Amino acid sequence: MQTRYADGRAAVTHDASAEFTADTLQVSVGETRHAWPYAELHRADDGAGRVILKRKPDTGERLYLSEYDSTRLQDAAPALFKPRASGVEGRATVAGLTAAAWSLAAVFLLGVPMAAEPIAGQVPPRYREQIADISWSQVGTFTDYCDDSDEAARILNDMAYRMMTASNVEMRDEVWITIVDAPFPNAFALPDNSIVVTDDLMALAEHPDELTGVIAHEIAHIEHNHVMKGIIRSVGAGIFFDIVFGGAGAGQMVAIASVNLASLRYSRGDETDADLRGLDYLDAAGIDAGGLARLFERFQEEADEEAPGASSIPTMLSSHPATDARAAAARARSRQGLAPSISPADWQIVRAACGAAMVEDVETPVEGPAPTTPPTTPSAPAPIPPEVATKPE
Amino acid sequence: MTVEAAPTQSFAHTGKLFNVLGLAFKNAALNILTLTLYRFWARTAMRRRLWSRASVMGDPLEYTGTASELFRGFLIALPTFFLPAILIFYIAPLFMDPTTAFWLAAGFYLIAIPLIAAARYWMRRYQLSRTRWRGIKLGLAGSAGAFAWASFGWQILQTLSLGWYTPVARMNRAKMMWENARFGDQPFEFIDDGEPPQRGLWLPFALGWFAFPIAYFGGIILVIMIVAGMAGAGVAFPTSEEFTPGVIIGIGVGAILLMLLLVLLLWAPYNAAAMNRIASLISLDGARFQLKAKTFPLFFISLAGWIITILSLGLLAPVGGYLQVRYVLNRLEIIGTPKFAEIGQSIVADSEAGESLGDAFDLDMGVGVI
Numbered sequence: 001m002q003t004r005y006a007d008g009r010a011a012v013t014h015d016a017s018a019e020f021t022a023d024t025l026q027v028s029v030g031e032t033r034h035a036w037p038y039a040e041l042h043r044a045d046d047g048a049g050r051v052i053l054k055r056k057p058d059t060g061e062r063l064y065l066s067e068y069d070s071t072r073l074q075d076a077a078p079a080l081f082k083p084r085a086s087g088v089e090g091r092a093t094v095a096g097l098t099a100a101a102w103s104l105a106a107v108f109l110l111g112v113p114m115a116a117e118p119i120a121g122q123v124p125p126r127y128r129e130q131i132a133d134i135s136w137s138q139v140g141t142f143t144d145y146c147d148d149s150d151e152a153a154r155i156l157n158d159m160a161y162r163m164m165t166a167s168n169v170e171m172r173d174e175v176w177i178t179i180v181d182a183p184f185p186n187a188f189a190l191p192d193n194s195i196v197v198t199d200d201l202m203a204l205a206e207h208p209d210e211l212t213g214v215i216a217h218e219i220a221h222i223e224h225n226h227v228m229k230g231i232i233r234s235v236g237a238g239i240f241f242d243i244v245f246g247g248a249g250a251g252q253m254v255a256i257a258s259v260n261l262a263s264l265r266y267s268r269g270d271e272t273d274a275d276l277r278g279l280d281y282l283d284a285a286g287i288d289a290g291g292l293a294r295l296f297e298r299f300q301e302e303a304d305e306e307a308p309g310a311s312s313i314p315t316m317l318s319s320h321p322a323t324d325a326r327a328a329a330a331r332a333r334s335r336q337g338l339a340p341s342i343s344p345a346d347w348q349i350v351r352a353a354c355g356a357a358m359v360e361d362v363e364t365p366v367e368g369p370a371p372t373t374p375p376t377t378p379s380a381p382a383p384i385p386p387e388v389a390t391k392p393e
Numbered sequence: 394m395t396v397e398a399a400p401t402q403s404f405a406h407t408g409k410l411f412n413v414l415g416l417a418f419k420n421a422a423l424n425i426l427t428l429t430l431y432r433f434w435a436r437t438a439m440r441r442r443l444w445s446r447a448s449v450m451g452d453p454l455e456y457t458g459t460a461s462e463l464f465r466g467f468l469i470a471l472p473t474f475f476l477p478a479i480l481i482f483y484i485a486p487l488f489m490d491p492t493t494a495f496w497l498a499a500g501f502y503l504i505a506i507p508l509i510a511a512a513r514y515w516m517r518r519y520q521l522s523r524t525r526w527r528g529i530k531l532g533l534a535g536s537a538g539a540f541a542w543a544s545f546g547w548q549i550l551q552t553l554s555l556g557w558y559t560p561v562a563r564m565n566r567a568k569m570m571w572e573n574a575r576f577g578d579q580p581f582e583f584i585d586d587g588e589p590p591q592r593g594l595w596l597p598f599a600l601g602w603f604a605f606p607i608a609y610f611g612g613i614i615l616v617i618m619i620v621a622g623m624a625g626a627g628v629a630f631p632t633s634e635e636f637t638p639g640v641i642i643g644i645g646v647g648a649i650l651l652m653l654l655l656v657l658l659l660w661a662p663y664n665a666a667a668m669n670r671i672a673s674l675i676s677l678d679g680a681r682f683q684l685k686a687k688t689f690p691l692f693f694i695s696l697a698g699w700i701i702t703i704l705s706l707g708l709l710a711p712v713g714g715y716l717q718v719r720y721v722l723n724r725l726e727i728i729g730t731p732k733f734a735e736i737g738q739s740i741v742a743d744s745e746a747g748e749s750l751g752d753a754f755d756l757d758m759g760v761g762v763i
Binding site: 010054088 | 407408412423426427428429430431434437438441442445446448452453455457459460471475478479483486487488490491525526527528529530576577733734735736737738
């Protein structure tokens, strides 16, 4: 294999010879001589081990060195055999990119969540309603309206209103509970201060205090504006993934999914906050937190038995922190001898709503004294938002 | 005196799988470390390696693009593509009335069709302008806008014809691309050989077109046969109680994988035929090209690429791209020899915007679209 030279003006090569001085490569092509300083050279090798040299800036000239000349070049200009001469980036580049990426991540994934609370507080009601409309349309895709749940909804709303009044929750007139038919046990809050309770959750509850505990938790999410904070966090994460990952691939799918209701998650801190505040509501309203503890314990047992990923545990209960710890926290606030939060007669109505009793056999109606605090009178019901008074679509 | 190498093969790719795999793993690790910001450097390194292993008449191709060019393209795409996309997909649904938000999103998707075609053209222009052989640059002249709108029209015809216009559209796109491609100052030609360009594509296309129903029913029949066979052998399913969710999900996933496999297999003859036909119509200074892509090897190469890509969550996608590039180059031949001594340096303007939208739309597998 001999040394060849391409002049960058035509797609042919010429026989050439090379001489290596202290700082210059002398290339002879016929009668013509070229002087290439080593400092201006770069490598453009093929994959077969042949050294190919080019100039910087690129003139199109190429020198295809023979094996013999390659060895001589290594002795004369060892710098040309370092990765950088072949265009491999230095460690500083990788370090800079790493720092830039993680700084961006810190801004979006830490900064945005930290700013979520003040931002959420500034979202005007008009936009909040608009976001709620989107949420409701998404709820409508996986739930059905219950046409026999009005009375049950009234009972739950009365109970919730009593609880909020006892704790002086400011937006108690805005909170409204809707019962829906869904194939999973769950309860969740929406941006318009609605709480959606599924019939499966009502069927799963063995005591009214269990359901009341869940509702108290959701009211706490509303009172502390966790829903809007969650949305802002998700949008921030989505924008981050979109910008950093770029493209229409996995990054954008994550990004688009982040504004989907189903993917919204409360932070661990929000969950703990809602747990504690929910227990405060129960305390203030004279409701035994032991019901919630039993529910947590039962779901923990079920989770232990179920295959990973096959959980039917409500979102509210499957989030962090660990269910064991939450059960223990609720158990610590339990008070014996209190009346159930919903009377046995009303509980029967709730259990029968929306076909809930059909989901699984209804336990014997709860026996016990009447509620210690009378339910709110019809003159003081929570207002019914127009979009939830009818089918939530 | 000019010297022409004495090639045993006009085109060849000498890349070794483990060599490419090693670089792909390094790139994957650095992509994770940098939350994918390293992807521009990774793509450049992989192209440099793959190009350098591709030889034409004994001399290697050379990739001269840089990561900073790709990164600059990405920075250009940020305000021109990502910010409008963020506005439309994040802000509009939350803070605009639903009708406006819907029409904004619909408009975005509509514009995306010609935009993707334009992005593909820009991407190819960039890649060709950063490819050299014997120091001579390749290039792509012509207008990305013209290609985009023509592609948009062909896309409409494809839709209206329920896909049957696809072979014509594919050849039209290839014609437009190759007629604007240059090696140095020499244009490639997409010749008229007296036959329609899509000659020989209809039968394999029909097989592909019917692939989905064939795969759908074939998959169902095969699953039934498997289940019946297992039941007959007393292996499983004597009672309905054994149809646990795990078993049902397993059968469902298996059936879907089987269907995808069949669809890929049934499209392979069309893809092989189209690639061979396009190659046969390309000419450079009177020299013609011949590609001998075969259905089953192409199917297995594509399958291997998909499996590697899926199992690595996309991180090793360039390995799939490498397999395809190697397969094509090792089966490509040149008939006749262009007068290389008369082919001068390229006069087509270089692309300055990197691949910008090409990255936004993820148009390549981390290798290239040449």
